[in-house]
Amino acid sequence: MDPKRFALRTYGCQMNVHDSEKVATLLEDSGLAAADGESDADVLVINTCSIRDKAEHQLYSDLGKLRAWKAEKPGRIVGVGGCVAQQVGDRLLGRFDHLDFVFGTHNLRKVPAMLDQAEDGQRVAWVDEEKSQARFDLPMRRPDAPAGRRHKAFVTVMEGCDMFCSFCIVPSTRGREISRVAREIEAEVAALAEQGIREVTLLGQTVNAYGRHDVRRGKAAAVGTMPFAELLARLDAIPGIERLRYTSPHPLFYDDALIRAHGELRHLCPHVHLPVQSGSNTILEAMRRRYTRERYFEIVDALRAARPDIAITSDLIVGFPGETEADFEDTLGLVERAGLVDSFSFKYSPRPGTTAADLSGEVPPEVAQDRLERLQTQQKAQTLAYHQTRVGQETLVFVDGESRRGQGQISGRDPQHRVVNVDLRPGAALAAGDTLAVELVEATPHSLLGRPLDPALRP
Ligand code: SAH
Ligand code: SF4
Ligand code: F3S
Numbered sequence: 001m002d003p004k005r006f007a008l009r010t011y012g013c014q015m016n017v018h019d020s021e022k023v024a025t026l027l028e029d030s031g032l033a034a035a036d037g038e039s040d041a042d043v044l045v046i047n048t049c050s051i052r053d054k055a056e057h058q059l060y061s062d063l064g065k066l067r068a069w070k071a072e073k074p075g076r077i078v079g080v081g082g083c084v085a086q087q088v089g090d091r092l093l094g095r096f097d098h099l100d101f102v103f104g105t106h107n108l109r110k111v112p113a114m115l116d117q118a119e120d121g122q123r124v125a126w127v128d129e130e131k132s133q134a135r136f137d138l139p140m141r142r143p144d145a146p147a148g149r150r151h152k153a154f155v156t157v158m159e160g161c162d163m164f165c166s167f168c169i170v171p172s173t174r175g176r177e178i179s180r181v182a183r184e185i186e187a188e189v190a191a192l193a194e195q196g197i198r199e200v201t202l203l204g205q206t207v208n209a210y211g212r213h214d215v216r217r218g219k220a221a222a223v224g225t226m227p228f229a230e231l232l233a234r235l236d237a238i239p240g241i242e243r244l245r246y247t248s249p250h251p252l253f254y255d256d257a258l259i260r261a262h263g264e265l266r267h268l269c270p271h272v273h274l275p276v277q278s279g280s281n282t283i284l285e286a287m288r289r290r291y292t293r294e295r296y297f298e299i300v301d302a303l304r305a306a307r308p309d310i311a312i313t314s315d316l317i318v319g320f321p322g323e324t325e326a327d328f329e330d331t332l333g334l335v336e337r338a339g340l341v342d343s344f345s346f347k348y349s350p351r352p353g354t355t356a357a358d359l360s361g362e363v364p365p366e367v368a369q370d371r372l373e374r375l376q377t378q379q380k381a382q383t384l385a386y387h388q389t390r391v392g393q394e395t396l397v398f399v400d401g402e403s404r405r406g407q408g409q410i411s412g413r414d415p416q417h418r419v420v421n422v423d424l425r426p427g428a429a430l431a432a433g434d435t436l437a438v439e440l441v442e443a444t445p446h447s448l449l450g451r452p453l454d455p456a457l458r459p
Contacts, residue, residue: 296338410436
């Protein structure tokens with residue numbers, strides 16, 4: 001009999017993308033095969049995000065439509081995991097009678113068993129919090145990962161969040177902070193390097209908080225963790241790793257050692273995505289972010305002093321309860337003063353169970369929308385201006401694949417994580433994972449255009 005085929009639909013952050021990779025490997029290890037698409041699949045797993053109201057509603061809309069998908073072929077199974085699953089749990093089974101199983105963010109390993117139960121007609125939900133190192137005990141990505149990801153990989157170093165920013169649902173969907181033993185991380189990175197992985201992105205909800213609880217309690221040596229900067233230094237030394245990145249850090253956990261690491265470690269990339277959320281000290285306090293705009297500038301300036309070519313990007317929220325026009329202008333001012341190369345910006349969305357959800361001072365939707373647009377207009381101009389400063393420079397591109405335009409144009413990333421597109425001579429055989437030396441010749445708000453240094457590759 002042919003193996004059953006599975007498909008995965010993934011929403012949310014890189015942590016979710018990586019969790020889906022782990023689920024795919026678990027399903028393959030239990031005898032299933034990846035489907036070509038959902039129409040060809042027997043099992044569909046949706047990995048959900050709950051960060052904003054819209055993300056959560058996406059799941060309800062998807063599930064509504066999946067009744068028809070299930071009816072098309074008897075025996076089809078639908079499972080839901082991720083942050084909405086963790087938050088809503090078995091109530092999802094009550095609400096959608098065609099849903100077969102629900103697994104929380106700590107229960108990936110249970111997916112194959114839950115699938116077996118679903119095949120026996122049982123409907124189960126597992127959303128327990130796993131507080132031990134066992135939660136990191138998941139299969140590694142395979143050497144035959146999808147094209148475009150053969151040269152780079154995510155590696156989890158910590159999970160969960162103890163920060164409880166007043167707007168954020170993540171502490172309740174990902175549970176308490178726990179750091180993975182350093183030698184396990186080193187072993188995984190070394191094994192990936194042996195498979196040909198040259199770029200590693202370390203993942204954690206507040207990734208640079210790695211080890212902090214163990215260090216503070218004087219237990220780091222006993223547990224096997226260490227300060228984040230030390231972990232970076234160890235991984236930087238692993239042969240074969242040419243690019244090391246991490247996401248997302250929190251400003252509170254930048255110490256001198258981490259700043260110095262940016263000047264000293266050879267493979268640590270000149271890019272940091274450092275979410276700031278607001279430029280107003282009043283709003284930062286109401287958000288419980290535990291830093292001021294002045295402290296943010298200090299970090300950004302210190303990073304630039306350590307690594308002059310560093311690109312800083314960020315996340316921003318507009319329309320937080322009580323945000324005045326003056327507060328918002330402080331945000332515009334911060335984006336400029338910090339020289340943000342790019343940012344993701346969002347309208348505040350109240351989330352159930354968070355303290356901000358009870359705050360008064362709601363910003364009218366049309367005001368929030370207007371602020372979002374003004375912020376994005378300013379950012380776009382700043383991004384373009386930054387890209388223009390890069391024109392004339394040489395850089396190295398790690399190729400991801402064909403660009404959106406196609407027609408022999410490839411797309412990749414430079415060390416600053418900017419998208420660089422390159423036109424190639426027809427027949428120039430460049431594949432995902434190849435390295436290409438280019439001169440940057442043109443800037444747009446979204447990307448840079450590069451020209452190969454090797455004349456034989458030019459069109
Ligand atoms: N751990 C990261 C953030 C992860 S969530 C950090 O501490 O910075 C990704 C982004 O979603 C956040 O940076 C924030 O900008 C946005 N976000 C989180 N909760 C939100 C909410 N309730 N409404 C709007 N945007 C939100
Ligand atoms: Fe959410 Fe704040 Fe934790 Fe980031 S640090 S995941 S914004 S609670
Ligand atoms: Fe979304 Fe959960 Fe990530 S809420 S942003 S998928 S941690």
